Amino acid sequence: MKIVSLISIAFLASCCEATSQEKHLRGEQKNEKIHVPAISTKRNLSPSCNVPNLNWIGDGYCDKQGAYNTVECAWDGGDCCQNTCSESIFTCGTHGFDCKAPSTLTDMTISAVYLGAGECTQGNGQYPLKFTKAYHDLKPHTSGTNTAATIARCQADCIRNSAWCRAAEVVTRDDWLSPECSLVTDMASFAAAGLALQNNSFGGSQNMGGVNYRTYCGNGGVCTQTNWAGGSLSLRAGYRCYLIEQSYLGEGECRQGNGQYPLKFSIKYYDLRPHTSGSNGATAITRCRATCKENSMWCKAAEVVTRDIWPTPSCYLVTDMASFAAAGLALQNNIWGGSQTIGGVNYITYCGGNGVCTQTNWAGGSLNPRAGYHCYQ
Ligand SMILES: [Ca+2]
Numbered sequence: 001m002k003i004v005s006l007i008s009i010a011f012l013a014s015c016c017e018a019t020s021q022e023k024h025l026r027g028e029q030k031n032e033k034i035h036v037p038a039i040s041t042k043r044n045l046s047p048s049c050n051v052p053n054l055n056w057i058g059d060g061y062c063d064k065q066g067a068y069n070t071v072e073c074a075w076d077g078g079d080c081c082q083n084t085c086s087e088s089i090f091t092c093g094t095h096g097f098d099c100k101a102p103s104t105l106t107d108m109t110i111s112a113v114y115l116g117a118g119e120c121t122q123g124n125g126q127y128p129l130k131f132t133k134a135y136h137d138l139k140p141h142t143s144g145t146n147t148a149a150t151i152a153r154c155q156a157d158c159i160r161n162s163a164w165c166r167a168a169e170v171v172t173r174d175d176w177l178s179p180e181c182s183l184v185t186d187m188a189s190f191a192a193a194g195l196a197l198q199n200n201s202f203g204g205s206q207n208m209g210g211v212n213y214r215t216y217c218g219n220g221g222v223c224t225q226t227n228w229a230g231g232s233l234s235l236r237a238g239y240r241c242y243l244i245e246q247s248y249l250g251e252g253e254c255r256q257g258n259g260q261y262p263l264k265f266s267i268k269y270y271d272l273r274p275h276t277s278g279s280n281g282a283t284a285i286t287r288c289r290a291t292c293k294e295n296s297m298w299c300k301a302a303e304v305v306t307r308d309i310w311p312t313p314s315c316y317l318v319t320d321m322a323s324f325a326a327a328g329l330a331l332q333n334n335i336w337g338g339s340q341t342i343g344g345v346n347y348i349t350y351c352g353g354n355g356v357c358t359q360t361n362w363a364g365g366s367l368n369p370r371a372g373y374h375c376y377q
Helices: 006-013 020-024 146-160 187-192 280-294 321-326
Strands: 111-116 118-121 129-134 167-171 180-185 204-208 211-217 232-235 239-245 248-255 263-268 301-305 314-319 339-342 345-351 366-376
Touching (some): 111 280, 146 180, 146 239, 280 366
Antiparallel strands (some): 118 232, 129 211, 167 239, 248 366, 263 314
């Protein structure tokens, strides 16, 4: 039990920066905490992370109450495991640990990003190659934390097989009590990882690592024609799709390596307004990333903006002046908010945060945490 002195409260009220004083401000005796200044979240949060105070995620304090220590909230931003906790506002372990995260999910170079409530489909909307398994030990999925455990295990299974697994599809349907997990890929990715199909048929069996899966291939069992192409979401009740990203930098703006603004070309996707409807948000992500890949000669990152106050999603193609020029392209308007045509499509140019395009330098990039912004490399 900790006593909060009036002196330290007065100190906090008069000061603007986080100090060691704040490490003692979280009351435990009433299961309540005193508000602390906003800090950056260091892990990837799902849009379905539903907690009253996002600032508590990644603050170094394991929040055992509420929905903080869940896969959707990136296991309280790592606060609840000794090997993932980063000291921040609080000293790690102040409130103990409660490690529930599969160890593979703590690897920040690979993460599972919630795409939406539906099936994982190919970029063209067709069925990909899937290996499906039921988790009978988590039956029924409606009981307790079984659904959360299914999601965590399925994501971890896909991440373990990230050489070829492109997405994890979790099925918790009303009419099936056993939850299911599908590891999603396409034929070229699977073969490139040195693996071979044991049954090139719809519903055929496949043994991987001593575990039996059922194989589902494209439409009608034609595995060879599957082509993931970045994936898409096909809305369906009882299904969840998580993209396994090796390049999701996290929720925030794509900035230069030095933290300053890069050169960006912006476009609004009016046909996907509002981004909160159906698969619109997911489509905005896959479309923006695909456009950046098409322009990989100069596009360093794709920034997708789905802010709650703006119903229209935006896409920013991120680069710097030297990369853009090296690709043989020229700025049509070297001004803040100038227009630029790329591939016959009109974009708005934003340079360096102040309109000075020539001084932009990507330098590997960095992430500036900001709600509603998502940066992909
Ligand atoms: Ca926390």
